[in-house]
Amino acid sequence: MCGIIGYVGNENAVPIIVEGLKKLEYRGYDSAGLAVYADGAFEVVKRKGRLSVLEKEIEQNPISSFIGIGHTRWATHGNPTDENAHPHLGHQSKIAVVHNGIIENYKQLSEKLTAKGIKFSSETDSEVIAQLAEYYYKGDIMETIIEVVNKLEGSYALGIMCLDEPDTLIAIKKDNPLIIGVSEHGQFIASDVPAVLKHTNKIYHLNDKEIAVLSEGAVQFYNIDKEPLQKPLETITWSSESAEKGRYPHFMLKEIMEQPKVLSDTINSVLNRGNNKTIIDNLDFSQFNKLVITACGSAYHAGVVAKNVFEQLCRITVEVELASEFRYKDAVIDDKTFVVLVSQSGETADTIAAMREAKSKGAVTLSIVNVVGSTIAKEADFCIYTAAGPEIAVASTKAFSTQLVLLYVLAIRFAVQLGKLSQGAEQQLISEIKTIPGKATDLLKQVDFIQKYAATCVGYKNVFFIGRNIDYAIALEGSLKLKEISYMHSEAYAGGELKHGTIALIEENTLVVAISTCKRLYSKIMSNVRQVISRGAKVLLIGDCSASEPSDKLSYISLPEINELFSPSLSVVVLQLFGYYVAANKGLDIDKPRNLAKCVTVE
Ligand code: AGP
Secondary structure, eight states, X not given: OOEEEEEEESSOHHHHHHHHXXXXXXXXXXXXXXXXXXXXXXXXXXXXXXXXXXXXXXXXXXXXXXXXXXXXXXXXXXXXXXXXXXXXXXXXXXXXXXXXXXXXXXXXXXXXXXXXXXXXXSSOSTXXXXXXXXXXXXXXXXXXXXXXXXXXXXXXXXXXXXXXXXXXXXXXXXXXXOEEEEETTEEEEESSGGGTTTTOSEEEEOOTTOEEEEETTEEEEEOTTOOEEOOOOEEOOSXXXXXXXXXXXXXXXXXXXXXXXXXXXXHHHXXXXXXXXXXXXXXXXXXXSEEEXXXXXXXXXXXXXXHHHHHHHHOOOEEEEEHHHHTTTTOSOXXXXXXXXXXXXXXXXXXXXXXXXXXXXXXXXXXXXXXXXXXXHHHSSEEEEOOOOOOOSSXXXXXXXXXXXXXXXXXXXXXXXXXXXXXXXXXXXXXXXXXXXXXXXXXXXXXXXXXXXXXXXXXXXXXXXXXXXXXXXHHHHHHHHHHHHHOOOEEEEEGGGGGGTGGGGOOTTEXXXXXXXXXXXXXXXXXXXXXXHHTTOEEEEEEOOTTOOOOTTEEEEOOXXXXXXXXXXXXXXXXXXXXXXXXXXXXXXXXXXXXXXXSOOOO
């Protein structure tokens, strides 16, 4: 995934582009670059490495213009080098392009152009777009872009400039996000709202194969047949400050700490609506005979937790599938299947493909998404938004927590519809859900203990997260949090599975994080704890610690009382803080972990 931005207006485009790229660096940070129109030619500055490298180059050699495009890269084709950085120019340096996405047929296209004598200067797939545009350009850049994108296979969000039309910035997208910001100082294109929010909160969401033509004072929209389009202007309600780190050292810590508020906002968005019906109220699950939840990464783990909740409350079998697997498995689903897609970004390629696969088989789809207007939000039959606000850190925390509460509410709703839950029981569960924000607040007060404990865990070679039933589900998320930001290897195991092989790995200098909220299995997980301690492991016990025998190998963090179906919302707060502080003690770049991007818009 990459970040693109463009500007045309009555201010200097360069600082606007650089500042915007800072807000997009979470999308990729292997290299960065920009191109501006200056004195009849394109001035292109692009450098391998973090945005700060580009910034320093520009400070040393200042440039300015009223129009420009910028890009921050997560390398897919071609290593991070200056040449492979965007923007890319055509062979005559007449057309400049920035691209987020993957052109799957770039080799066939570039071979045809090379056969005609056109020389490529990079190893990327993206350069072929600029080369094709220059090859087909006959004086109308919009016409040219339409001709080019009709030859492309794959995904793209494009910003394009042409020397012959220096006052115009063109944007078009397919399968990757692109917003258009408008203000009296100029017009913007960007991969995500935070990049322009400092300048405007008035935006348009571009849909697939719609074209935006930006000039200093106006934006026009067209469809792929060049017919003018009218689009709804949207107002972003959250502030640019909410997309800033503020007093926190990392976005991730800020977003962990924001959880009580965004949990409350999300719960209110679906429960405290008075007589206003929400989508959840209008859904009728009784017509379906199968429930599938599909997602990636943390969103998938939310689905694994939800499987426990749906199955306990609705007494139905729930299938939870990795979207990257579901999209290719020719799933046994039909119009009696209800498919829930969970995604923070709403742009994850595998989850988009899983959604389209489900719809192609007649399933009814509901998406739980955080980014308004994203592809998965728009294309699913129904969509419920988490109210987590912008989640900037690559490691998902508040979005994950808000996904959980929406899934809980959905499960309760469906259980009532299926006659498995009385009104009284429903109200009792709803009341419990409403206590989660306050209990999360109480847990966050234990941050000092977790920070101190995490500091003693930096040197461990192997870390195991164990739990049973719903605690195993949240152990998966705890393990991912630690892995993706501390680069320490860890695995999540069902406690009962240890004796089937994994316990062979337990030795001195092994760390085990055990989650024990499942009361009826408490004695079982405690026997796992004793087994691993007797083999030299150090254990952090999260949850019920009532019968834990004193041991210098055992530390524990108790959780506030709550229905165990909702306990993952509390244990995950400890797991997030644990992973965060281990990584912080290692001095790692927590918000932008190596090799990762916030939204994986490629396969
Ligand atoms: C989680 O911390 C990771 N950032 C990653 O696993 C993420 O959850 C996954 O890529 C899915 O992203 P999405 O929710 O935007 O679809």
